[in-house]
Amino acid sequence: MENSVLNRRNFIKSSMAIAIVGALPQLILAKQSSTEFDYELIIAPADVNIVPGGSTPALSFNGGYPSPVIRAKQHQPVRIRVINQLKEPTTIHWHGLRIPIDMDGVPFLSQMPIMPGDTFDYEFTPPDAGTFWYHPHMNSIEQLGKGLVGALIVEEAEKPDFDADLVLCMKNWHIKDDGSFTALTSPQNAFRMGTPGRIMTINGEMHPTYDVPAGGAIRIRFLNVDNTLVYDVNSTDPDAQIIAIDGNPIEQPITLENHLMAPGMRLDLGVMSSKEVGKSITFKHKNKPLVTLRSVASTATFHSLPALPLNPIPEPDLNNAETIKFAFEWNANITPIHKDGKVNYNFWTMNRRSWEGMSKGNIPAPLAQLERGKTYLFELSNLTQYHHPIHIHGHTFTVLKSNKKAITPFHSDTVLLGKNETVIAALVADNPGRWMYHCHIIEHLKTGFMGYVEVS
Template structure:
């Protein structure tokens, strides 16, 4: 069962820590899955004073929930399709049983409207991942079907709080409603960018955190198109993992290039002084674009980054290049077929 200790604690933009309370997501019946995850249509406010209709989400009437698994432990999810369109769920980055990978017609049949499918996930690797459909992918993802998944390490690294950041654009007109998801001209030139940048379905949110505490920021770019260079400038912080793989030598959180689907984990020491703010930005031709703010509150807890335990490497075998088999391929073509 998914108990409180397994739920994602979300830091609201108002600065409070609250447990994700989607009761409909929690299975309570005998022989039920650990989690029931409906796919549904919904309306939500992405821009001030507007409500965007015809969005798509997982399970709630807000941002898709952060799903938490334990490294090496089996976890079952019943995905229930409440859309009028076939869908499926792919668990991006997880090395799992191919039957559970969520690719239509290759690993399973699409989940038709009114049907459900039980996924059994047993992730050998810890880290930050994400989940999304692979049916009518452009439209379903553009309407909101992208969520963050966390596989927790066997040993707690020692953070005070853990904040996943679902970073993505939406293509909205000025009235807050969806506009065309792509333009042919842009599709041939690197993709059609969104018009509204969000983090966890909010524009430039402010997250309040205890001063002097240690926070794990999990950046997950679930966008359709945008490639960005991110900076957490003037912060006491280091990048500790990229694409769920721990870094043996952490790097500065500046100039982090992330394309759609990529992730970066940052260890942040929240500023010492109440009211002090650290800002995550993305570079643009017009200057830094604010993605999210992190504000210190209260009396400093006096933590230090040196207190964190290094992340253990994931059990990915290294290639034995010295004994690799050599295969010769000849690539070529001619009108005669030679």
């Protein structure tokens, strides 16, 4: 473990050296230790400043927002100690990582909840490099909505030569102009697109500007850590290139025109900043500015964008694959009311089944049982008029085709389905365990749109 800590410190130093060139995002690293663990995350309430002159009573990792950026390295172990100082249980899920089931962070399904005052050590070795993130999987509407979301960057075994590497967490805050929270959800919105926030931010700031080295090769990592909003990302730079989708590099970069990013999804872009000092590039959601990059004087040498090495995603055996159909629908049944008078909102179904919930000793049956090592074709059919980002834990899909648009096959852990869209995605069931499988619009997840598949 000490060797991995030493290596990690080396590439953290190089990342910090990059940050000296201009005013890059002020994201911090989690606290480090050279003995028992590599990083420490303390989960606790904290007041943060999102709107001018207002204080927001958030939930935080290590006392603020944006949350600490955790940097691991491909094929090297990392240990992260989580200390729960909330008044309720929590867990941490490492979104997009293909890691052992007991590190996946789903309460009761893969671990017991981390109770108030308790500590849990997560340890895993990332097989894939790329842009990932972390968040709780308990009381998700509130815990994520109030700030418990953060970036996890897995550096490549052989790091590409970018002049700057920006981590940009996209989040709409449900807050008023004085910083106090508005309602995070409502039944009327939960059975539609979800409840949108009011304040659109990048790393907790509204339309920030970051300085980048003039003439430099810039890697931009967008992460949609929002509960609800589907971002439609575009750029004023006609030459901006998509180089990775949901943590996975693509073989041939694609020129960015616009790219839909639902909650849970990530997008890595490569741009060459202008040689001319003071020139800028703005990235937008539709026509609303998200972030601006401004060229500043530097010693960067103008060169082309470096290529990203591909991740070792298992090749699906399409000739011997079994097809499993999943229909995602709206539940039109009468909403049940408990004996205490509380309403049990269930609006969404997967194969006509709403998630029943689970507890210790009470785990519902899986949606599907998969044979380890076998390839499956998931036929994902959205029979509703709303977008649904379908996220699989512990595995990576190979997205093959859609009935709505042309697709060049790519790898993803979160497949976005549009209105009445059916997507075929291959999955090699090579990771044993009970893996959560759900829509990543958090209100949909909490009102029935969740289940799991079991690999045995």
